[in-house]
Amino acid sequence: MADITQAGIFSKPNAAAAPAVLRTLLDWLDRRGVRVRMDENTAAYADGAAHGLSREEVPEGTQIVIVLGGDGTLLSAARAVGDREIPLFAVNLGSLGFLTAITIDEFIPELERFFDGERKISKRRMLHADLERAGNISARYGALNDVVVTKASIARMIEVEVLINRHKMCTYRADGLIVCSPTGSTAYSLAAGGPIVFPTVEAVCITPICPHMLTNRPVIVPSDVEITIVNQAPDESAYLTVDGQVGEPLQQGDRIHFRRTAHFIHLVRPPHMSFFDVLRQKLKWGET
Template structure:
């Protein structure tokens, strides 16, 4: 490891000190640290790099913040297979599982190469209008089709590998990776899927038919959703961060991406401990 990039949620009060500490520690082993533009500006450094540029220049990135910050960086890295160290500056995250107190020890392990990586599946999603592709989004967590605040129930035809699944009449639909199963899908009543299982999860949001339940399908499945009817605005969102408006007749295609997110794991936690902590399992 010769070069490390740093991204951060810059409105945290301690980010500046943490960035200096990381840089000082890594520089002692002749590791060059590249800062994303907003981080460089925060600490008064003029030679920052764009978020899209850094993955081509480094061997590993460190993300300071929460799960949302890490998800955004994962999309920027895309297919470049650069490992991500997620450092949570608040409460323990599902993805940013390394705490601030654990960071010094993790930096030592990064220098010596004594760390493990969890490979996470991503999704490619395509939006088609009148037979023409008008958008492509790669996500780590999920894509969501949902109604505007005043819209009525949406009608959506769903198919898997060209075979009709059903017509959902619901407030919306979530298609999630196993990593994303603990996000919006979980709030909508979907199951938790172990993150390294290759599968896709389809979860309706407030379905009109109570028999419409979440469905888990093979990761190689190709899912198509066509918006059939709407009274008002319907939105497509990718990882809850970017997206666009959909029109009647628009088709959303979702399939497993060739890109994978590589997460450096905390040496002191396993996935089930994170679930117990985040979801308060066993507490009264």
């Protein structure tokens, strides 16, 4: 990687720890002669000392993107980075945080290691989803974690059909359906009873949410297959959500087509920490 001359910064809104962390970060980058591009949340923490950009603009021309927040902030940053494959350095200002594994106490030493060339990058493939309505593609989405079709009303289940390579797999009657990447297997899918998938496994997990049939279990398929969800629920009875952050109501007959992206999101990980270290820490494995 070329020398780092410009960094992007994304921040979680209303994070009590963010102003102090940002001041430390900006001072450190300034001593290194690194220019900064920041989103509007970060600019607000900087007391108006800098101009905030839209999240889509921040990664342009940067060699690293630093995320101050939790997994939600990182997911938003990942979609903004898109196919640029710029390393994402995520500092955990929240609590759980499977993706934001670097703590406040560790972030300056870990940043120094990265700038000095001691770099451990975890490559995570994203999901691409096309929403087809009345025969036309009406929206395109990228997801690092998952795409979810869920019920929009309080009590009713929804009905969706799933096709794999255009062959029918199953019709689910459930509260919803999750299609997740290996990265997203420790998010909503895990809470819904899905398996934990090692991040580099080339697979996609299809996890029903509270299915009517108890035999409807999570299914793991190769990442190179074409997955299609056909919404059979009445108009606006189902809702499409991407990474828990963006989405829209669905119409009856809408189709969501999934495929893996050709590019990867590059997450900076502490050199001493493995995926299983994170699982033990976050899931409290082995504790009494």
